[in-house]
Amino acid sequence: MAKVEPGLLSIGDICTETGLSADVLRVWERRYGFPVPVRLPSGHRRYRPADLRQLRLMAEAVAQGHRPSLVVRAGDAALKRLLVPREDPLVEALFHAVVAMESGQLRRLLRDSRGQLGWRPFLQQVVAPLLDRVGLAWADGAIGIQQEHLATEVLEDLLREQRLAFRPRPEQGRVLLATLPGERHRLGLLMAAMAYAAGGFSTDLLGVDLPVASIAQAARALRVDRVAVSLSIQGAGETSRRLLKDLRERLPPGCRLVLGGQGAARTRRIEGVERVPGLDVA
Numbered sequence: 001m002a003k004v005e006p007g008l009l010s011i012g013d014i015c016t017e018t019g020l021s022a023d024v025l026r027v028w029e030r031r032y033g034f035p036v037p038v039r040l041p042s043g044h045r046r047y048r049p050a051d052l053r054q055l056r057l058m059a060e061a062v063a064q065g066h067r068p069s070l071v072v073r074a075g076d077a078a079l080k081r082l083l084v085p086r087e088d089p090l091v092e093a094l095f096h097a098v099v100a101m102e103s104g105q106l107r108r109l110l111r112d113s114r115g116q117l118g119w120r121p122f123l124q125q126v127v128a129p130l131l132d133r134v135g136l137a138w139a140d141g142a143i144g145i146q147q148e149h150l151a152t153e154v155l156e157d158l159l160r161e162q163r164l165a166f167r168p169r170p171e172q173g174r175v176l177l178a179t180l181p182g183e184r185h186r187l188g189l190l191m192a193a194m195a196y197a198a199g200g201f202s203t204d205l206l207g208v209d210l211p212v213a214s215i216a217q218a219a220r221a222l223r224v225d226r227v228a229v230s231l232s233i234q235g236a237g238e239t240s241r242r243l244l245k246d247l248r249e250r251l252p253p254g255c256r257l258v259l260g261g262q263g264a265a266r267t268r269r270i271e272g273v274e275r276v277p278g279l280d281v282a
Helices: 011-018 022-032 049-063 068-073 076-083 089-099 103-116 119-139 145-165 186-198 212-222 238-250
Strands: 045-047 174-178 202-207 226-230 256-260 273-275
């Protein structure tokens, strides 16, 4: 019996570490020839640690809007060039606070910038570039998971606080926000919730990775006017499209289903599902 290489990772490990779905990994393998898994006698796929590092960089590049066909074929040096963010003194100062794990300084800088900018420029010019900077550093191994998690938790705290500071206007209605099964990108959901709250909507968040039936049940119980689903680039595809069609059929009459996030534009249109770009709301 052939010996199995030590340190191999399962497809579940890769998905957890990169945010990519198993479907995306299989499509890339079939269409572009990477990653090339080690096949166990059982037929199960296993991946090398070097594959994980490369896939992290690729996932980050796709999340920033680069085409998968370009990303998969790019070498390590080319990937890093794609991922170099535009230098900004504030973003760099925030990033250095993340690296040093100076949570107090990170919060102060974020609060100051939020006070100086409107909510939309704050999200577009500060939060999004900082996430890109942190994501690249984590994918490249320059920072650890503890630093990436610290940045995420501080941003989540601030976004929740800012959202709750907006007063809803009854005429705008009520929106329920969630992500589909397997979609674990929370910050995009919180940014969408802040956009709705800034527009005067009453917002209810269910969080991430929710069964379709649970989202529909909550929509009925809360009597919302619309359900907003956030979809990352990694989550785009036919699996999410099927889930959205299922959700559309389960929602009560008159309840709108809205799809946002970076994955919305990369998911084929579905009758009865509205797609909104960027931080727009519908």
